[in-house]
Amino acid sequence: MANFLIVEARFYDHLNDMLVAGAKAAMEAEGHAVDVLTVPGALEIPGAISLAADSERYDGFVAIGVVIRGETYHFEIVAGESARGIMALTMDGIAIGNGIITVENEEQALERADPSKKDKGGEAAKAALALLDLQARFAR
Numbered sequence: 001m002a003n004f005l006i007v008e009a010r011f012y013d014h015l016n017d018m019l020v021a022g023a024k025a026a027m028e029a030e031g032h033a034v035d036v037l038t039v040p041g042a043l044e045i046p047g048a049i050s051l052a053a054d055s056e057r058y059d060g061f062v063a064i065g066v067v068i069r070g071e072t073y074h075f076e077i078v079a080g081e082s083a084r085g086i087m088a089l090t091m092d093g094i095a096i097g098n099g100i101i102t103v104e105n106e107e108q109a110l111e112r113a114d115p116s117k118k119d120k121g122g123e124a125a126k127a128a129l130a131l132l133d134l135q136a137r138f139a140r
C-alpha cells in the first residue's frame, strides 16, 4: 500500500467534487491510502506538492483543479505555470498525476470532471500510480 496526497485547488466546488471522487476511486481500488489537501488555486499546487514531498509522508501525488478561460491572459498563466511547475517536480522524480483541467467553458469542464464520462481525476491518479511503479522498477 502506498500513501497518496491529492492536492486540490478548490475553485469550483461541484467540479472538484467529481474530480476528487474519480481520483480517490482509482487509488483506493488499488488499495492505497489517500489524503486531500486544499489550496486556493492551481498556481499554489506545485508549491504545496513540493512542501509535502519534502515531508516524506507521501509516495505520490495527484494535482486536481479546474481552470476555465476568462477575459484576460490570466488563463494562460494559471494553466501554463501550474503545468510547468508540476512537470518540473515530476522531472525531479516525484510521482505526480496532473488532473488540472484547463477548459474553455463549464460544459467542457463537466464532461472531463465526471467520473462516468472522461474521468480526468481518475486518469491523473492512474498516471501517478504508473510513475510510482516506474520508481520501484528503476530502483532495483
Ligand SMILES: Nc1c(NC[C@H](O)[C@H](O)[C@H](O)CO)[nH]c(=O)[nH]c1=O
Pocket: 009, 010, 011, 040, 041, 042, 043, 044, 065, 066, 067, 068, 069, 078
Ligand atoms: N482563475 C483560476 C485560478 N486563479 C487563481 C490562481 O490559481 C492563484 O490562486 C492566484 O493567482 C493567487 O496566486 N485558479 C484556478 O485554480 N482556477 C481558475 O480558473
Ligand SMILES: CC(=O)[C@@H](O)COP(=O)(O)O
Pocket: 067, 068, 069, 070, 071, 072, 073, 074, 075, 078
Ligand atoms: C483562468 C482565470 O484566471 C480566469 O478565471 C480569470 O478570469 P479573467 O481572465 O476574466 O479575470
